[in-house]
Amino acid sequence: MREVLEVGGACRSEYGVPCPDGVAVAIPMSVPGLISGGAVYSLASRGRGGMAAMLVLWSLLFGALGFNFLDFGMRGDHINIAFLSCAILFGLFALTPLVLEMTRRVITLRAVSNPRSLPVTVGAHRIVVHLLDAAATVLGVWCGQTCWNSLSL
Incomplete structure (x- = not known):
């Protein structure tokens, strides 16, 4: 790459x-x-924590790809906006499964310690998912607009 x-x-x-x-x-x-x-x-590894390990591998893969784009996007005297956009997207790809897995674990721990708090923590998890979805949508629209403008010149 x-x-x-x-x-x-x-x-x-x-x-x-x-x-x-x-x-x-x-x-x-x-x-x-x-x-x-x-x-x-x-x-x-199904049934032995394989899915959690797969999320970590996913995050490592996309984190490494994002780092490559970040490194090449900031080389030299100017900033390459296309590479930096890819770095941001791949960073989101890397962080999203980890954030979702962490919120799922928090929900599980809270439900075990206080079963009455389960509806609140499930609602918080849904809010996190919707916020990540909104952030990805805004970033995608911005990247599309940026690319369209650079092609139009």
């Missing part, structure tokens, strides 16, 4: 930007490998 980001984020001989060595083989092979490996891991 970093090799493709080095050449501007897209490579193709028709664009006049040839892909770095190995990218044409590595990218198509890595995505199905990652998905199938994650599915095998999730199925093999």
